[in-house]
Every structure is written in C-alpha cells, then in structure tokens.
Amino acid sequence: MSPSATSPPNRPHRKRRAGGGGGGADDGSTRRRRRRSAVLLGPTHFPAVRSFGLRLALVVAPAPRHRRKQRPLHYACRPTSLPCRRRRRLRSIISLLHLPILRPFYLRYILAAAASGPCRCRRKESLVGMGNYISRVLRKSSSDRGKAPPADDTAKQDLCEVFTPLTNEEESEVNNILYGSDQSKKIIVMHGPSNIDITKEKIWCLRTCNWLNDEVINLYLELLKERAQREPKRFLKCHFFNTFFYKKLACGKTGYDYQSVRRWTTLNRLGYGLVECEKIFIPIHRNVHWCLAIINMKDKTFQYLDSFGGMDHAVLRILARYIRDELNDKSNIQVDTSSWLKILSDSCPLQQNGWDCGMFMLKFIDFHSRGIGLCFTQEHMDYFRKRTAKEILRLRAD
Numbered sequence: 001m002s003p004s005a006t007s008p009p010n011r012p013h014r015k016r017r018a019g020g021g022g023g024g025a026d027d028g029s030t031r032r033r034r035r036r037s038a039v040l041l042g043p044t045h046f047p048a049v050r051s052f053g054l055r056l057a058l059v060v061a062p063a064p065r066h067r068r069k070q071r072p073l074h075y076a077c078r079p080t081s082l083p084c085r086r087r088r089r090l091r092s093i094i095s096l097l098h099l100p101i102l103r104p105f106y107l108r109y110i111l112a113a114a115a116s117g118p119c120r121c122r123r124k125e126s127l128v129g130m131g132n133y134i135s136r137v138l139r140k141s142s143s144d145r146g147k148a149p150p151a152d153d154t155a156k157q158d159l160c161e162v163f164t165p166l167t168n169e170e171e172s173e174v175n176n177i178l179y180g181s182d183q184s185k186k187i188i189v190m191h192g193p194s195n196i197d198i199t200k201e202k203i204w205c206l207r208t209c210n211w212l213n214d215e216v217i218n219l220y221l222e223l224l225k226e227r228a229q230r231e232p233k234r235f236l237k238c239h240f241f242n243t244f245f246y247k248k249l250a251c252g253k254t255g256y257d258y259q260s261v262r263r264w265t266t267l268n269r270l271g272y273g274l275v276e277c278e279k280i281f282i283p284i285h286r287n288v289h290w291c292l293a294i295i296n297m298k299d300k301t302f303q304y305l306d307s308f309g310g311m312d313h314a315v316l317r318i319l320a321r322y323i324r325d326e327l328n329d330k331s332n333i334q335v336d337t338s339s340w341l342k343i344l345s346d347s348c349p350l351q352q353n354g355w356d357c358g359m360f361m362l363k364f365i366d367f368h369s370r371g372i373g374l375c376f377t378q379e380h381m382d383y384f385r386k387r388t389a390k391e392i393l394r395l396r397a398d
Helices: 020-040 047-060 084-098 100-116 125-143 153-161 168-179 200-206 214-230 245-249 259-265 313-330 357-370 378-394
Strands: 187-191 196-199 238-240 279-286 289-296 301-305 341-344
Touching: 168 200, 168 378, 187 200, 187 214, 187 378, 196 200, 196 214, 200 214, 200 378, 214 238, 214 279, 214 357, 214 378, 238 357, 245 259, 245 279, 245 313, 259 313, 279 313, 279 357, 289 313, 289 357, 301 313, 357 378
Parallel strands: 238 279, 301 341
Antiparallel strands: 187 196, 279 289, 289 301
C-alpha cells in the first residue's frame, strides 16, 4: 500500500508545550483560562451594550417552570415574594420581642412611623401579607402581657376595687397633703405596731416624678399584712419582709449571713411560720432601682419581678439558700430548693420612666397578695400614688 492510502487527511497540527506526558493537563488549564476570559469579557461588562445584553438575555432565556409545592399550614402567613434583605430586617425586628425591656420602645417607634408616613396607593399583596404577619406577631407578643380575668366572684370584686377612683373629698385631702408646703417636719401618721412615723416631707415621695423611700414602702407593707390578717378568706396568707431584710441577709464576707436575720421570723415575733405561707415577698433595692422577689411556697418556685424586665439570678440563689436554712432551723424540714423553678414573668408590666419603680414594686405585691394578674400599666401610676397616699393617711389598705 502506498502511504497516501493509509494516512489520514492533512489536518492543522496544534502546537504542544514541552513536557511530555503533561500535555493533557496543560490543555485542560488552557481551556479553563479561555473559558474564564470569555466570562470576564462578556457583553454585560461594557457600559455601552450592558442594557442591550441584559435585555436580550432576558428575552431569549426560557420562562422558568414553577412547580407548586404543598406547604404546611403555618407557612400561609409568611411573605414569600419579599427580598431577602427585607426578610432579614423583619427577623431582626421580631427577634426584639424576646427582650421585654425593649418592647414599649420599638412598639412606640413602629406606631409613630406608621402614623407619620405619607398616604400611599393600594399596596401589593406581598406587602399586605407582610403587614398581616407583623400584626400577628405583635398581637401574639402582647397577648401574654396580661392574664385573663379570674372567674370567681371574689377575684372579680378585687379586680374592680383596685381601680376604684377617689372621691372628691379624698382627692382634695391627698392633694393638700402631697402639694402643701407648710410644716414639712410635722408628723401626720404614726403606726404603733411597726413604730413608723410619717412626716409630710416623707410622704411627699408619693408626688409625681419622685422615688419612694423606705418609710413609705415599709408602712404600706405593714398595711398589706394587716389587711390579710383582717380578711384571711379573701387574701392569700403571705409574709411581707421590709426593705432592710435582703440587705441584711446578703451582707458579710461571703455575701450571705443567715444568722443576722435568724430572729426576724421567730414564732413569738410573727405568730406563724414561713412554712405556713403561700407567698413570701422580699423587696430588692439595687442601687437606685426597686425590684421584687417572690418565694412561692405552694408552687415551689422563685419569681423575680423587675419593671425594667431584668433578671438577677444571684438574688434567687441567695433566697433559695435562705429558705433552705430557714425551714431547717424553724421547722426541722430538709428541703432541696435546687429543683425549684426560677421564673422571670413575661406578663410583668414595664415602666417607661425613671422614677416609678417603687410604685410598680408595691403594686406587684398588692396584686399577687390578692391572687390576681398584673393587669395594670404605666398609665395607672399617678392614680396608684394618690391611692397609696390615701391608704397611708387612713392607716388601712383597701
């Protein structure tokens, strides 16, 4: 055979790089570089033809085929057509719901922004769905801030009495005491059992924008104690420690001194033991802020109520150690408080200023001793200040 019969037709030979067996790898890398350069030098990177290239690509591209998927029922309220950035912003807003102290501020911001916004045309369905979703979340967040009214008649009666308005005579008497400037050192109230004297100057702390002092708080706690003893079937059996108890208990080198408060709860002094009480109230003063700790002997829980939405686990640990030592010393009962629950109430009303923490604390005690939910707000504080002044002047808590 001739060579021309067996040899393939002439084809242009590609130049190979020197390197023997590495030629295949070089060809692959060359192809990748060419492909990358083709991508980098696409028509969309030239400003003059960018709009035409994008428009042509959108026209030529086939329409996507949408497949309908069966989604769970809880996806019905989720917006699906909003951009990712807007959905992330919504998640950041909703995550603030887990911080009780920020709830009144961002709710006020959202409402103010909505009220001051300009009038708009008809919104898209996706935006309407987003608004409904936010409304559901905020409604769910605000629904757990108050409890349902009690069903029994006694609790309903208490719920009505806690908001009974003052008469004209009571209003005039309270205003005369709180805002009269004559004889500020004059003693206007003397409580014999607690040996507490209240002067005009001391009761002036019940004016608006003032912090409550120890004398007014401790006298009001004594009145709540007398109220429970006067009507035991109507109010829970509780014990009310004064404002100096926790400071005395948490003193010492180790931050705990049971012996300094051991004689505060003797049977001769109280007439009952703490083991017989349903709830024990301990006022907590942290620098310039009043909080409340509750030991629930019936439910075996520790509760911390802060009108700023805070939580102090160190306080609850000290009180858990105290109740263990107290029951062992007075009643010879060994109790393991490590299994008791520590509760931070989500339904705790929040203050919106810097001076009503003491009044919030007193109302926490008042409502809990009645066995009703905390159904008051910041708007009731002015009324509660005048009501507390009236009850102190008459030495009787209603």
